[in-house]
Amino acid sequence: MGSTDNFAFLLPAIMLVFGCTFLLLRRQGLREAGYWAAAYFLGVAAFSMPLLSGLFSPSILSPVADALFVSAFYFYSGALLFRFGRPGLVGGRLAFCGLSIVATSYSALVAENLPAELVINDLSCAALLTFAVAMSATHTRHVTDRLLLIIAALIVLDTVGRNVMLVFVVPSYGVSAEGFLSSNYDFMMQASASILSLLFGLAALGAAALDMITRYRDVADHDPLTGLLNRRGFDRTVAGRAGGAMGSVIICDIDAFKRVNDTLGHAAGDLVIRGLAGLLAAQLPKGAFAARFGGEEFVAFLPDITLAQAGAFANTIRLAFAAIDRSALGVDQAITASFGAAEHRPSDRSLHEQIGRADIALYAAKQAGRNRVMLEGEPPRDMPAIRIASVA
Template sequence: MDSNFAFLLPVMMLIFGCTFLIVARFGSREAKLWGPGYLFSAAAFSVPLFDSLLEERTASAIADALFLLGFLFYSGAVLARFKRPSYFRLRLAFAGVMYAGMLYAALVAVSIPAEFLLNDLACAALLGFAVAISLRHMRHAADKLLLAVSGLVIADIIIRNVIFVFIVPSYGGHEDFISSEYAFTMQAAASILALMFALAALAATTLDTIAAHRDAAERDPMTGMLNRRGFDRMVEERKGAQGTVIICDIDNFKWVNDTFGHGPGDEVIRAFAQMLQARLPEGAFAARFGGEEFVIFLPATPLAAGGDFANKVRLAFAAVDRKASGFDGRPIGFDGRITASFGVAGANPADHSLYEQIARADKALYAAKEAGRNKVMVEGEPPRDMSSPRVVAVNRGC
């Protein structure tokens, strides 16, 4: 066996193992599994370096156990990545049974080929099981790459064993294995595939970690809704999309905070956000812009339909009677209700950005507040029926 490989693989796997553990500190669950997997593999490939210190059969049994542990963690990492059940007990039981077979082959039958065949097939089966369970749950190119490289690792194990164990037997005892073509091929292929496997896993894990932190930065922690930054990104992704914009604001919210405290006030905001998100049509999105103000974008929605949607939300929110529960047994509002006001604006070909439309919706919201709150104002002509959504004329040039 080339001594370069003997040192290269353990060092490379040690580096990747430590790298994954660093990534795991940023909250990646799968990185917590990739890291130990690579560290166990590094230890397994290091065993031959201590031949002079370990008895032959002892060294072989240790290496077998370390390889199995490595692939037990690899398969767990794949399952965690694709949010599949861990099947930990099943995988552990399988590994235990296969390891018992390896010990029999090594210590009783004294057959190195049988021992290594069982070890390789156990590792391939553990990883193959995770890949098979995860195939239908790929989300993006990094997932496809990871499963493709996993497939190469499995194929290498199977093909190598078919060739060097069954077709062209290349070793018998321990000394024959050390100098065999099988050992050289295993080390060479492992060097390449371990690098590819680690880079694919690291890319997928890092992308998810970045996406999770970006999502956290673009969401309001209290309600889970988009914040202004997240709203801007959604608008940018739908560049050119037109529709209706709605701005809504919880009425007399300062009075709620001053009377009952900020804790109950936060409960009101969360309740409104939950009600709003539950009613959003497909393709629409909403954001909390700050305080008690929310902005909704309904793509490809006519102005009248946007007004109807706003009125349904208004009625649903106003219908909640908080007298019965209240905060600390006290009712909310003079009549036990908390209401919200809404301003609605449609798209204008002259708009340079969505924020011009938002500005018109904000003027309509202001008119709803001026008209007595708990109303929907839609930019346009004044209404005939005061019980229907209110309409306010807004200068589109603003």
């Protein structure tokens, strides 16, 4: 068994492994993986054509392989465009593939011009990938994305360079379809395709795996009811801040929430919780973030905000929350919330010391009659504001 025969088995095996792996990722909900799986399975079929030479004439297998190759690159380009959120231009790419298949089939079956067939097929594949790389180059999100596009560009360069060298400069493609299978061109094609296919698949897998990890971490860090961060996500976000804990913290708690649940039911209680979460999310200044710490309690971190500014922000949220019309829930009085605020101190060893002082201020707000904002201090002081006790 010669080197070309080894490649004939090795390359489809490599591509089959990648195709099956991407198919499993597609079953896990990663839509992009479906494009990669289709591309690699088509590649398996294309590179397996020489294995059928004992059953069919190479002159028949050659245009079939051409059609499979260009179809594989249609899905490779589609995978890149989908990954980077670029327009798929499905109709245009399909029309281009159709023209390529017609041209290569004519070259192989009618004109019997092997060089023309090779050039048309290779450059069609390269054009599909070049289009996807050009459309996606400015939309990468991380280093894995950039690596994926670099390898795609290398595949284009390899394809174009191989055609220039082995077709035009030093013709090495054989004189017939049978001769092609034992030619230097076929060996070079399968050797470079094996290496680049392996690198391309690994880069695509790495990018897909990073997306999956990010997605699962995002789910793990967020509260499913409100979409805000949970306590774990809040701590991770604080730890990742370059500016540390400089700023102010607000803690808020819905007043008499147990009575809301007991009177209106848990479904209505969830709507009330979402209402407060929505106000927080909509009003947070740039760089700030909020979390649901549990039940009806929320914590917001406002970077580079003074205590007075934090108190004013909390009061805006308090007034807006109390003013929500909940008559559809059968409520004719306001549902209110109490707030406690604290700012960073040089002596704070962590944000949790600041949160602790805000929690003391919140407790003071509850003790003072609820529906108010209290600022940290010894004792905590009331934030002068208009009180809303009910709504029409």
